[in-house]
Amino acid sequence: MGYRVAVVGATGNVGREMLAILAEREFPMDEVAAVASSRSTGMEIEIGDTGRMVKCKNLEHFDFTGWDIALFAAGSGPTKEYAPKAAAAGCVVIDNSSLYRMDPDVPLIVPEVNPEAIDGYKARNIIANPNCSTAQLVVALKPLHDAAKIKRVVVSTYQSVSGAGKAGMDELFEQSRGIFVGDPVEARKFTKQIAFNVIPHIDVFLDDGSTKEEWKMVVETKKILDPKIKLSATCVRVPVFVGHSEAVNIEFENEISAEQAQDILREAPGIMLVDKREDGGYVTPIEAAGDGATYVSRVREDPTVDNGLTLWCVSDNLRKGAALNAVQIAELLGRRHLKKG
Template sequence: MGIKVAVVGATGQVGREILRTLAEREFPAAEVAALVPGRGGGQEVSFGEERVLRVRGLEGHDFRDTDLAFFAAGEAASAAEAQRAAAAGAMVIDLSARFRLEPDVPLVVPEANAATLTRARKRRIVACPAPLAAAVAVALKPLHAIGKARRAVITGFHAVAGAGKEAMDELWAQTRGIYVNEAPPAEQFPKSIAFNLIPQVGDIGDDGFTAEERGIAAELRKLIDPDLAAVATSVRVPVFIGDAASVTVAFERPVEEKQAWAALREAPGVILLDRREEAGYATPSEVAGEDAVYVSRLRRDLTVPHGLAFWCVTDSLRKGAALNAVQVAEELLRLKLLE
């Protein structure tokens, strides 16, 4: 018997990508409900190459007939409706920040901590991390297994896709406008994003950190090791799709470069592209549409006894969001948590 699936936020970028990924990976969905917050609906979205789904409003959906619900409509929708879905018996995979740091909700990247999914039996909610935290976790986990990471310094370069379609439209309009001397004002970001870097992703708190920076550090502790000391700086960059990070890690035990290369070559979800020559590394535009986390520029950090530095990059809509959520669903199915 197939799984009855609901995708909340089906008309958004991530929701559409979830539908596409479910079809591509032939997830055993008997039925798929495409939902949007509120009472709206009426649009159509594609599911695979041949099926078209009629979008319905979330407010009237009865989750008692749903086995698995993906929530990809933002934090407000998840806060209002995800627990209702779980209470009705659906297993919820939430892509917002709403449940990520709640202690009784597993935060999961399958390549890093799939075993924690058994904890989802209680609340029937699984959280997916922020795209950049997911990418760093996939790259760091095999290295942590060798040397036990004690401290990580992350500089994250966030594509505008993470801020939604309107943000992508703004980057396009500003880029075009610069060439015709009619650049529109900044609306989606604090400053103009075209040909610029903005060292702010999320609101800045009294401690000087943004919400995204605090989130990355806390999520990595939950994904990798609760004793991991982590600090992040988040920068919005004029890239449509593809998050990247420069990561420096101090380990408890020695980790040689050859050990690290070997571990990354064998790690699930990782592609090691690291040639010590010009252009011997991965960039965001090159990994758009790809499923893996690409790791490059691996080298010793000579400022600490057991240190490594590396660069990682991934498609922020695929592994950073939709693919990770579908992989979580596949693991739930394998663990018989959807029966």
């Protein structure tokens, strides 16, 4: 016996990826529903590469009664209206938006990092998926924190345009094409030209000069991993279609060598260590795209602080940063609580 699973926001980048990963990982489902806004009603969507097609249902009229799990990839607006209705109908919501992440009654889960926190889901019948840049960061930090206790993290992100949805990907493509043929370049989705450029600005600015994306990394890392960790982030949009990269500087309470860290990361769940000190002996977003792992490279000691390390971290933001993590949460929920399939 399997689950009845609804994917809300099924026509977007993350929603489509959720459907693909459900099929790829052979998640035990008796039924799957693709749910989206009224303008997508009746549209046919393929479930991964299975050849199986499902017709989109209208979110406004969808009845969540009798459904076990709803994976929400619809943004904060629709989620605010429909996630509580789904939860009240007995359907467990796994939400990819930022809406519930800092709600004290909603677990914020990365299964390789804090699986036990999922036990608190019954308070709201809602589980939150973290921000894409946070998800890969905490997967890399967790085993090192267990070994030597992290005091402080300084991270600079290099985030792909797919983090801004289809509109971001379209803008990079259109601007790049326009530059090559001599057409004028117009910035619509981003604040400046993204083609052949980098933009140190993701989400809105806050009063202290940081952006909301940077704030998310700070507060979410504390909630998921350890509230005592101090973290400073600079988040940058780069002209890459898929895959977020991060340069991470870590200060520990206890001594840890680069070699020890490599040994720990090599055995850690969800991580692939690719760290050869030679040309090409590291991972870039192109290699990570389409994969579920968090890749770590360039692990080295930082001589400017006591017990310091620096590393490079890359992951597919549509997968581990969003869709895959949501499906992994559903798998964890099934193992610990729902127990079907």
